[in-house]
Amino acid sequence: MNTFVIVLLLVSGANTQFSFPALTADQIVGNHLKFRMNLASGGLYVQGVQLPRATNMLKTFWDWTLAANAQTYADSCPTAPSGATGYGENMHYIWTTTPASILDSYAFNAPLKWAEQLSDYGLSSLTMDATILASGVADATQMMWAKTKYVGCGVKNCGPDPTQSNKTRIVAVCHYTPKGNIIGEDIYEQGAIACSNCPAGTVCESYMGMSTSMCV
Numbered sequence: 001m002n003t004f005v006i007v008l009l010l011v012s013g014a015n016t017q018f019s020f021p022a023l024t025a026d027q028i029v030g031n032h033l034k035f036r037m038n039l040a041s042g043g044l045y046v047q048g049v050q051l052p053r054a055t056n057m058l059k060t061f062w063d064w065t066l067a068a069n070a071q072t073y074a075d076s077c078p079t080a081p082s083g084a085t086g087y088g089e090n091m092h093y094i095w096t097t098t099p100a101s102i103l104d105s106y107a108f109n110a111p112l113k114w115a116e117q118l119s120d121y122g123l124s125s126l127t128m129d130a131t132i133l134a135s136g137v138a139d140a141t142q143m144m145w146a147k148t149k150y151v152g153c154g155v156k157n158c159g160p161d162p163t164q165s166n167k168t169r170i171v172a173v174c175h176y177t178p179k180g181n182i183i184g185e186d187i188y189e190q191g192a193i194a195c196s197n198c199p200a201g202t203v204c205e206s207y208m209g210m211s212t213s214m215c216v
């Protein structure tokens with residue numbers, strides 16, 4: 001246990017410019033990976049309809065540079081997407097009367113909220129188009145985007161929001177590369193067998209003898 005604490009201190013000491021310890025980064029990535037694995041293996045249902053398996057779903061990894069960038073944007077207490085090009089961007093706002101002193105949980109819950117967009121709004125196609133982008137599921141489809149390999153996130157307590165009875169507003173931001181949600185491209189390649197079309201240089205990941213359905 002002591003070793004564990006020391007390791008965490010060393011990790012956070014080495015990354016003092018970032019808001020998250022490595023453990024939180026793992027949890028945020030983990031929530032993305034669970035979702036991607038479930039989708040790739042045919043376990044994701046949207047409004048009662050099973051989505052086809054993914055043949056080319058990449059495993060996603062944490063990137064501290066993306067995280068620093070996302071934290072910088074969160075620190076500005078944004079009320080809208082940055083509009084930046086070059087990376088994908090997901091945002092989640094939370095209003096609360098009792099903000100937790102440690103904000104990490106808001107960041108690792110954000111991917112769960114983004115996934116819920118699918119049950120709220122549905123998904124009309126697996127090829128990205130303007131209708132899908134405007135339908136309220138763009139954060140979910142960025143998480144579903146097969147070719148996205150890296151994610152990094154930040155979170156900020158933006159204080160009382162006078163437009164919401166002075167509830168505390170918390171902003172979580174994740175940035176992604178390669179960027180998803182490109183109009184005309186498939187969100188992912190569908191097929192009967194997960195991992196059957198992993199990109200060159202990648203193979204299907206195996207964990208304890210089982211396929212994770214993601215290319216690594």
Ligand SMILES: *[C@@H]1O[C@H](CO)[C@@H](O)[C@H](O)[C@H]1NC(C)=O
Pocket residue numbers: 160162165166
């Ligand atoms: C919110 O806080 C401001 C500044 O303290 C105050 O003037 C305002 O009355 C508050 N609004 C509400 C709805 O409590």
